[in-house]
Amino acid sequence: MEPLDLTVYDKNIRYTLSHGDQSSTHQTPDDGLNAMFPTNIKYIFEEDADNVELAVADETIENVIIIYLGESGALEDVEVISDRYELLGFRKRTLGTNNEAETYDIELDVLSEFSDLSTIASELSLNDLIKLYTTQNEQLQAISNSI
Helix, strand or coil: CCCEEEEEEEEEEEHHCCCCCCCCCCHHHHCCCCCCCECCCCCEEEEEEEECCCCCCCCCCCEEEEEEECCCCCCCEEEEECCCCCEEEEEEEEEECCCCEEEEEEEEEEEECCCCCCCHHHCHHHHHHHHHHHHHHHHHHHHHHHH
């Protein structure tokens, strides 16, 4: 199995406000804003699950990202277990083929906790406020659809 490259993008609206007028729907993953690259990754395969020691709680684990791959290595689903982030969606970016096996990166869109925006709301125009709350409503809808 080829190693997976995993990139996580935090789509919290507060980052959009701190980076100008660009709405989060117009940002592309290529701009690198709010990109996180998970570290301390442990690979656990289904056939190895019986041998994994889970009795000892690891206090250094902050978030768990579960990636479901099919027998052929195709991406099937992603799940995020976290107190700080909710999964909005995921996608794979195909990089090409290597010996007839597809290689790709996995990109996750997550949402960190909503911030209190009341301090800056008075400085925004009505159109900007509408865009801001529309984006937040779309994010809440994506979260509720995943439940």
